[in-house]
Amino acid sequence: xxxxxRMNAGWWHGRFRGCGYRITLPRQMIIELLNRTTAHLSxxxxxxxxxxxxxxxxxxxxxxxxxxxxxxxxxxxxxxGDGRARYELAETSKGRKHHHHMVCTNCGRIIDYADFIDExxxxxxxxxxxxxxxxxxxxxxxxxxxxxxxxxxxxxxxRLSRPSVSQ
Amino acid sequence: xxxxxRMNAGWWHGRFRGCGYRITLPRQMIIELLNRTTAHLSxxxxxxxxxxxxxxxxxxxxxxxxxxxxxxxxxxxxxxGDGRARYELAETSKGRKHHHHMVCTNCGRIIDYADFIDExxxxxxxxxxxxxxxxxxxxxxxxxxxxxxxxxxxxxxxRLSRPSVSQ
DNA sequence: TCACTTATTGATAATGGTTATCATTATCAA
DNA sequence: TTGATAATGATAACCATTATCAATAAGTGA
Numbered sequence: 001x002x003x004x005x006r007m008n009a010g011w012w013h014g015r016f017r018g019c020g021y022r023i024t025l026p027r028q029m030i031i032e033l034l035n036r037t038t039a040h041l042s043x044x045x046x047x048x049x050x051x052x053x054x055x056x057x058x059x060x061x062x063x064x065x066x067x068x069x070x071x072x073x074x075x076x077x078x079x080x081g082d083g084r085a086r087y088e089l090a091e092t093s094k095g096r097k098h099h100h101h102m103v104c105t106n107c108g109r110i111i112d113y114a115d116f117i118d119e120x121x122x123x124x125x126x127x128x129x130x131x132x133x134x135x136x137x138x139x140x141x142x143x144x145x146x147x148x149x150x151x152x153x154x155x156x157x158x159r160l161s162r163p164s165v166s167q
Numbered sequence: 168x169x170x171x172x173r174m175n176a177g178w179w180h181g182r183f184r185g186c187g188y189r190i191t192l193p194r195q196m197i198i199e200l201l202n203r204t205t206a207h208l209s210x211x212x213x214x215x216x217x218x219x220x221x222x223x224x225x226x227x228x229x230x231x232x233x234x235x236x237x238x239x240x241x242x243x244x245x246x247x248g249d250g251r252a253r254y255e256l257a258e259t260s261k262g263r264k265h266h267h268h269m270v271c272t273n274c275g276r277i278i279d280y281a282d283f284i285d286e287x288x289x290x291x292x293x294x295x296x297x298x299x300x301x302x303x304x305x306x307x308x309x310x311x312x313x314x315x316x317x318x319x320x321x322x323x324x325x326r327l328s329r330p331s332v333s334q
Numbered sequence: 335t336c337a338c339t340t341a342t343t344g345a346t347a348a349t350g351g352t353t354a355t356c357a358t359t360a361t362c363a364a
Numbered sequence: 365t366t367g368a369t370a371a372t373g374a375t376a377a378c379c380a381t382t383a384t385c386a387a388t389a390a391g392t393g394a
Contacts, residue, residue: 022361022370043352058373063352079246083381084351102304111302116294123290127283131313135278137269139315146298148306189341189390210380225344230381250352251380 019072026050026057030065031089034075040086040101040110080145082108104150106157111150120144186239193217193224197232198256201242205263207253207277247312249275271317273324278317287311 016023047062069075078086091098099114128139183190196217214229236242245253258265266281295306
């Protein structure tokens with residue numbers, strides 16, 4: 001709630017009106033929610049959370065709004081391989097840092113990292129330049145993700161695969 | 168057919184038996200198909216193609232086999248955002264080059280590129296090293312993709328958004 | 335070669351995230 | 365306040381992928 005106002009509700013309003021869209025309660029609630037969390041929420045997560053405050057907001061609207069926000073470039077949509085899309089607010093000037101993701105293929109845990117971002121971004125923009133020149137492809141977005149086993153799961157797997165005494 | 172034999176059927180046989188799996192006709196057909204194309208086939212694509220030769224191979228088996236091959240690291244599974252998974256043989260020593268993908272968000276066209284791979288790979292392996300140390304995360308795989316508009320679609324979009332005379 | 339264990343198959347039904355439909359309601363400029 | 369139209373939400377449909385399970389095939393040991 002506070003975050004939304006801090007981010008200047010008027011800005012969102014203008015951004016929406018500029019595209020011919022209206023700013024409505026469900027849209028406000030969804031933006032506010034995304035703005036006050038750093039979690040990787042699924043559409044259902046968003047629905048359940050928003051539903052707590054306003055039980056008349058439907059799941060369909062949540063899907064539609066998220067899709068709209070993605071189109072507008074306000075929200076990023078990710079697929080971490082668990083069969084449902086995840087959404088998070090794109091980085092803004094207000095403290096939200098650009099980051100990439102590591103996905104544990106065993107437990108599904110997502111780790112955000114921004115440690116090696118600078119080098120990555122630099123290489124990416126160089127690559128983008130090369131690619132758009134060679135293929136005349138207008139690049140608007142990129143995706144980098146790492147997959148593997150998180151700290152916890154490494155231990156678990158090792159414990160499970162260790163031969164027992166009786167064998 | 169020829170491709171399969173060139174790649175040494177015995178090798179596949181050993182690879183499978185080593186994991187306790189059997190090498191069967193459907194599995195052979197699917198590997199052969201993937202080996203003779205560079206397309207990004209969906210499970211249904213594979214099914215339809217394999218079905219031409221052996222109409223008794225079922226869709227379920229195709230899904231299962233692809234999943235198995237992914238588990239074994241023989242096949243890579245991609246999501247290009249059109250709601251269905253795409254599969255391609257992982258690079259082997261036989262001429263298949265490691266590459267990344269650009270995805271046209273308008274028409275869904277996929278472009279393979281391997282031009283800036285070396286730098287990318289180098290940065291990726293450095294990043295992987297840093298990440299696994301910092302987060303104790305055992306990285307087994309990575310994903311890089313670029314999204315944007317292909318040559319064709321840029322023209323189309325521009326033409327469509329140009330105001331008509333009557334307006 | 336035969337018998338037997340077990341992996342594999344494939345038709346079918348079920349699952350589940352996401353979208354299409356459509357009548358109703360809310361927004362906002364005039 | 366009004367009127368044009370954007371937005372909503374309950375419901376049903378969609379559709380890629382999985383689970384089920386009886387039938388079959390592959391490989392092993394005798």
